Structures are given as structure tokens and as C-alpha cells.
Amino acid sequence: VTTTTYREAIRSALREALRSDPRVFLMGEDVGRYGGAFAVSRGLLEEFGPERVRDTPLSESTFVGAGIGAALGGMRPIVEVMTINFSLLALDQIVNHAAAIRHMSGGQLSVPLVVRMATGGGRGLAAQHSHSLENWYAHIPGIKVLAPAIVTDAHGMLLAALQDPDPVFLFEHATLYPMEGDLDAEAPLDIRHAAVRREGTGVTLVTYGGSLGKALAAAERLAADGVSAEVVDLRVLRPLDTATVLASVAKTHRAVVIDEAWRTGSLAAEVSAQIMEGAFYELDRPVARVCSAEVPMPYARHLEEAALPAVDTIVATARGMLGGDG
Amino acid sequence: MDRDHAHLLLGEMLRIRRFEEKAAELYSLGKIRGFLHLYIGEEAVAVGAMQALRPEDAIVSTYREHGHALARGIPAGVLLAELFGKASGCSRGHGGSMHFFDASRRFYGGYAIVAGGLPIATGLALAEKMQGRPGVVACFFGDGAVDEGEFSESLNLAALWKLPVAFVCENNLYAMGTALDRHQAQTDIRLKAEHHGMPAQAVDGMDVLAVEDAMRATVEAVRREGTPRFLEARTYRFRAHSMADPELYRTKEEVERWKERDPIATLAARLREQGLLTDAELAAAAAAAEAEITEAVAFAEAGPWEPVEDLTKDVATP
Numbered sequence: 001v002t003t004t005t006y007r008e009a010i011r012s013a014l015r016e017a018l019r020s021d022p023r024v025f026l027m028g029e030d031v032g033r034y035g036g037a038f039a040v041s042r043g044l045l046e047e048f049g050p051e052r053v054r055d056t057p058l059s060e061s062t063f064v065g066a067g068i069g070a071a072l073g074g075m076r077p078i079v080e081v082m083t084i085n086f087s088l089l090a091l092d093q094i095v096n097h098a099a100a101i102r103h104m105s106g107g108q109l110s111v112p113l114v115v116r117m118a119t120g121g122g123r124g125l126a127a128q129h130s131h132s133l134e135n136w137y138a139h140i141p142g143i144k145v146l147a148p149a150i151v152t153d154a155h156g157m158l159l160a161a162l163q164d165p166d167p168v169f170l171f172e173h174a175t176l177y178p179m180e181g182d183l184d185a186e187a188p189l190d191i192r193h194a195a196v197r198r199e200g201t202g203v204t205l206v207t208y209g210g211s212l213g214k215a216l217a218a219a220e221r222l223a224a225d226g227v228s229a230e231v232v233d234l235r236v237l238r239p240l241d242t243a244t245v246l247a248s249v250a251k252t253h254r255a256v257v258i259d260e261a262w263r264t265g266s267l268a269a270e271v272s273a274q275i276m277e278g279a280f281y282e283l284d285r286p287v288a289r290v291c292s293a294e295v296p297m298p299y300a301r302h303l304e305e306a307a308l309p310a311v312d313t314i315v316a317t318a319r320g321m322l323g324g325d326g
Numbered sequence: 327m328d329r330d331h332a333h334l335l336l337g338e339m340l341r342i343r344r345f346e347e348k349a350a351e352l353y354s355l356g357k358i359r360g361f362l363h364l365y366i367g368e369e370a371v372a373v374g375a376m377q378a379l380r381p382e383d384a385i386v387s388t389y390r391e392h393g394h395a396l397a398r399g400i401p402a403g404v405l406l407a408e409l410f411g412k413a414s415g416c417s418r419g420h421g422g423s424m425h426f427f428d429a430s431r432r433f434y435g436g437y438a439i440v441a442g443g444l445p446i447a448t449g450l451a452l453a454e455k456m457q458g459r460p461g462v463v464a465c466f467f468g469d470g471a472v473d474e475g476e477f478s479e480s481l482n483l484a485a486l487w488k489l490p491v492a493f494v495c496e497n498n499l500y501a502m503g504t505a506l507d508r509h510q511a512q513t514d515i516r517l518k519a520e521h522h523g524m525p526a527q528a529v530d531g532m533d534v535l536a537v538e539d540a541m542r543a544t545v546e547a548v549r550r551e552g553t554p555r556f557l558e559a560r561t562y563r564f565r566a567h568s569m570a571d572p573e574l575y576r577t578k579e580e581v582e583r584w585k586e587r588d589p590i591a592t593l594a595a596r597l598r599e600q601g602l603l604t605d606a607e608l609a610a611a612a613a614a615a616e617a618e619i620t621e622a623v624a625f626a627e628a629g630p631w632e633p634v635e636d637l638t639k640d641v642a643t644p
Contacts, residue, residue: 056483059479059482059483061445062444062445062480062483063483065446065449065476066446066449066452066483067449069386069445069447069448069451069452069453070449071453072450073450077449092439092476096439097437097442097446102640102641102643103420103640103641104417104425105417105420105421105425105435106415106416106640107639107640108428108429109435142641142642165643166642166643
């Protein structure tokens with residue numbers, strides 16, 4: 001176990017994959033000479049050359065589609081899309097093609113494609129670089145959707161994605177890139193299960209990606225008040241590991257879902273529905289959600305902070321569930 | 327002209343024509359559901375183009391891909407079974423008319439998002455190049471695809487990265503019901519390809535021999551240079567866009583004028599003129615196509631249905 005950053009953990013997984021499998025290559029906007037918009041791939045062009053670290057034109061739909069074609073042709077492409085908002089330009093290739101080809105071909109073809117992109121707000125980038133649309137991807141059968149929230153997962157989930165025979169999408173919350181943490185390079189590769197990041201008995205905080213830190217900070221503050229919060233990191237947004245969530249709720253009888261996406265039609269809504277279907281009689285209180293305000297992300301700091309889920313709100317919401325026995 | 331080869335081309339066009347006529351009939355009988363986009367009138371393009379391709383080459387097509395699939399050698403029965411929605415179909419009944427696949431013949435699909443196949447063809451060519459394989463990717467699409475961003479993006483990427491793609495535009499003059507000069511400011515499609523830095527050629531898509539020659543030159547250049555080429559085949563569909571189309575956007579006179587250039591009739595007439603085809607041989611070729619399609623219908627009828635228990639089986643790879 002070493003200490004490193006989330007960014008370096010991804011880079012080290014990319015390097016390992018490029019070294020160990022000649023079929024692997026990386027392509028995307030500015031992944032080569034520039035070193036990646038978030039500096040994730042810095043140094044890889046020098047190490048692996050322009051055949052395997054490919055700068056693409058600004059053609060999201062076509063370089064994602066080319067990733068599909070290359071995967072069909074026997075390669076293991078890793079496509080970096082600069083941000084989730086830009087990925088909307090490639091939705092046709094993702095939804096109508098990558099996700100459908102396995103089924104549509106009667107099971108003849110698989111698409112072992114890995115797509116990575118930055119997601120989320122908090123950086124003053126306003127309404128076209130800051131959204132959390134992971135839920136749109138999690139809606140789609142035929143793909144897997146991952147949201148690594150810790151350094152070890154940033155590394156291991158990428159390597160696991162490359163072993164998967166079907167399209168896998170990794171959403172990297174952009175505020176996490178400089179985050180330092182332990183990298184356990186020997187941890188078993190797992191893209192099936194949620195993880196309990198903090199054990200507790202009084203309330204379950206369910207979250208993923210960039211909101212994990214906020215949930216853990218909220219749990220810390222709740223603990224100071226004598227409230228024991230359990231924190232579940234979903235990790236895998238599709239297929240959801242409902243069992244881990246339900247097991248936690250069966251223990252705590254209260255759940256708050258924290259999701260940086262807009263509330264309406266959110267992944268938080270899906271988790272809430274799963275809890276209602278699977279653990280209704282375990283609940284002492286209705287499931288609560290802490291999501292982003294329903295507004296295109298504003299630029300000004302105070303407005304953006306007001307729009308995003310905040311530790312204060314999570315703490316207040318959890319506290320509000322704890323009065324009496326229900 | 328090689329007599330046997332000319333007969334082969336004629337026979338291939340006849341079997342596509344008969345397949346499509348039968349499909350239309352079965353659609354009317356309710357045996358086929360959904361959309362059905364017929365290739366009647368355009369047979370010379372698929373048949374001529376396919377002559378230039380080898381087994382190691384890959385094909386990406388559109389929702390009007392019955393002709394390409396037949397010309398590539400996917401058995402008619404398997405294709406008709408797909409139209410019936412049978413598990414014995416080429417896509418197990420998951421795809422239907424618009425989504426024929428055959429991995430064993432490197433037929434990477436009919437795609438029904440206009441221009442959606444171009445990026446995939448470009449990526450397949452990238453895989454050929456990166457693995458040092460000799461395959462060329464033939465990518466078929468219509469004039470409507472030229473409107474889409476992916477057209478420009480894919481031509482650019484293939485040219486920029488020097489990828490072995492033969493882009494084949496089947497210009498049948500209509501994007502569904504919108505005439506070419508009503509959806510493109512520049513109607514000379516070939517120029518658009520040249521603008522992206524690749525050699526481009528236009529060919530009479532009603533003349534199977536001309537298409538074959540042009541496609542051979544195109545594919546040989548792609549194979550030799552490892553860079554993309556563009557071929558525009560100027561053709562026409564005799565039938566409606568799909569079975570649901572009342573054809574309000576073009577005149578009967580226009581359709582009749584194009585039918586005078588029927589690729590099957592014109593080839594047959596030319597061969598007869600040159601003494602390379604007798605009436606008896608033509609009748610025999612038509613009968614062979616008829617027999618093949620009759621057998622294909624029987625195969626499709628006899629095929630099993632996918633069990634409903636397997637509804638979601640192929641969503642993910644086991």
C-alpha cells in the first residue's frame with residue numbers, strides 16, 4: 001500500500017494496462033501531447049508512442065464510435081472523453097450502438113470498450129462542464145457504469161473494466177483528481193459490489209463518486225453528536241448492488257441518499273425505490289434525498305455551493321430522521 | 327467480358343430482387359413486422375461492390391442492407407428467418423430487417439441510425455491497422471448520411487489516421503422523402519470526400535459492371551496504400567422508402583424513368599446483345615433465384631422462436 005493521488009492511481013493503471021496488453025490503447029482529446037485535460041495521461045505518449053496514445057480530433061461521437069469498432073476488431077480501447085457534458089455528443093454511439101450491439105447481433109458480438117470521463121461540479125465551470133449525468137448512463141442496459149470514489153478504486157476499477165467483455169463507463173469526479181489516499185494495488189478487482197466505507201447503526205448514508213467525501217464528513221459530525229452513521233459507497237451504478245444497500249438499511253432503518261445529480265429522475269430516486277421495494281418494513285422513516293438544486297450549474301462560488309449537496313444539508317437531513325422511534 | 331462472371335453478377339442481382347419481392351409479399355401477409363426497407367433498384371451497387379471484397383475484409387452497412395448481406399453470402403434462409411423474428415435468424419430475431427449481423431462473414435451489422443456505422447467502420451479499420459492485418463473495411467451508407475456530423479468526422483478521422491476504409495455512398499437521391507438538392511447545398515457528394523483529403527470517384531450505380539470496376543479500383547487502392555477512398559454510386563430505389571411510405575414526394579414519371587435503367591434488365595439486354603446470354607439462360611437464372619427464395623421461406627417458417635426466458639440473455643456477455 002502506497003500513498004498517491006487519484007490522478008496518479010488512474011495513470012498507473014493506464015500504464016500497467018498499456019504495458020501488459022498490446023491490444024490496449026488510449027484515445028481522446030488532448031490525451032497525448034497535452035497530457036490529458038486533467039493531466040491523467042501525462043507522460044504516456046512519451047512512454048508508449050503515438051500509435052497507442054492517440055490524440056483525436058474534437059469529434060466525440062466518432063472517436064467513441066471508433067472505439068466501438070476497434071473493440072469489435074479485437075482491440076481493447078480506452079476512450080477518454082474530456083467531461084461528461086461533452087459525452088452527450090457521443091450519446092448516439094453509446095446508447096444506440098455500444099450498448100445495443102451485443103443483444104442486437106443475437107449475442108454474436110461483444111464490445112470490450114472502456115470509456116472514462118470527468119464528471120461533477122464544484123470548480124466554477126458553470127453550466128456546460130459541471131453536471132452529474134451518470135444516472136442517464138445507469139439507465140441503459142448493455143453497459144456497466146462505475147464511479148470510483150477512492151484512490152484504490154481509481155486504479156483497480158479501471159483494470160477490472162479492461163477485463164470486462166462489454167462496454168464499461170468510468171465516471172471520475174473532477175474534484176477527486178488531486179485527492180491523496182492509499183493505493184492498494186493488490187486489492188482484488190471488483191466491479192460488482194458496493195462498499196461500506198464506515199460502519200454505523202443509526203442511519204445509512206448512500207452515495208457515490210464525488211459525494212463520498214461529503215458523506216464521510218457528515219458521518220464524522222454526526223458521530224460527534226452521538227449519531228452512528230453507516231456510509232455506503234455504491235461504486236457500481238449499473239448494475240446496482242442493491243443487496244449491500246438493503247443490508248445496511250435493515251440494520252439502521254433509516255436512509256439518506258446523497259447524489260450530486262438533479263433530484264428529479266435521479267439515481268437517488270432509483271436507490272430510494274429499491275429500498276422501498278426491498279426494505280419497506282425495515283424503514284423507520286421515509287427515505288430522504290440530498291441532491292443538487294434543479295438549476296444549470298451557476299458560475300459564482302456562493303451560487304454553485306448552494307446548488308451542490310453540502311455536508312451541512314446531509315447532517316441536518318440525517319438528524320431530522322432521528323427524533324423519536326418513528 | 328467474362329461470360330461466367332457476368333452470369334454470376336446477373337444471378338446475384340436476381341436473387342436479391344426475388345428476396346425483396348418475397349419480403350414485401352410476406353410483409354403484406356403479416357409475417358414480417360416493423361420497418362422493411364427494400365433494395366429493389368439498387369442491386370447493382372451491392373453486387374458490384376461485393377466482388378471486390380475478400381473474406382478477411384469487413385462490412386458495415388445500414389438499415390437497407392438485405393442486398394449487402396445476400397451478396398456477402400449470408401444464406402437467404404437465415405436472413406428471411408431474421409425478418410420473421412426467428413431464433414434461426416442471423417441475429418436470433420433480435421434485430422429484424424434493419425440489423426443483420428454475421429460475425430463469421432465479418433458482416434458487422436446493419437445500423438439504423440443514419441451515419442451511425444461510419445465511426446464503427448473507422449474503428450474497425452483502426453483495429454486492422456494496429457494489428458497489422460490486411461483487411462479493408464467497406465462502409466455502406468446513403469446520401470442522407472452525408473448530412474450527419476459523423477460523416478464529416480469519420481472521413482476526417484480515417485484520412486487523418488490513414489485507415490483502410492472504402493466509404494461507399496449509395497446515393498439514391500432521397501434521404502427518406504427529402505430530395506438531395508433539398509438537404510444538401512453541395513449535391514456533388516464526391517467533392518465532400520475530396521475536401522477531407524481522400525480520393526473519390528463517382529460511378530453509375532445502375533451498371534453492375536461499372537460498379538465492380540470502380541469498387542475494385544477503390545479497394546485495391548485502399549489495400550495498397552492503407553488509406554481511405556470514397557466511392558459514390560449514383561442509384562435509385564424503385565420502391566418506397568419503407569412499407570409505410572405513401573411516396574408523396576416524387577412523381578410516378580420519375581420512378582418510371584429510372585426503371586428504364588433497371589440494373590438487371592440492362593445487364594441482361596447487354597449480355598444478349600453480345601451473344602453472352604440466351605432467353606433460356608435468363609429464365610434458368612430467374613428460376614434458380616425463385617427456387618432459392620422458396621427454400622428460404624420454408625427454412626424461415628420452420629425455424630424456432632427464441633424462448634421468452636432468454637429475453638435478456640444477450641444483453642451482457644456471459
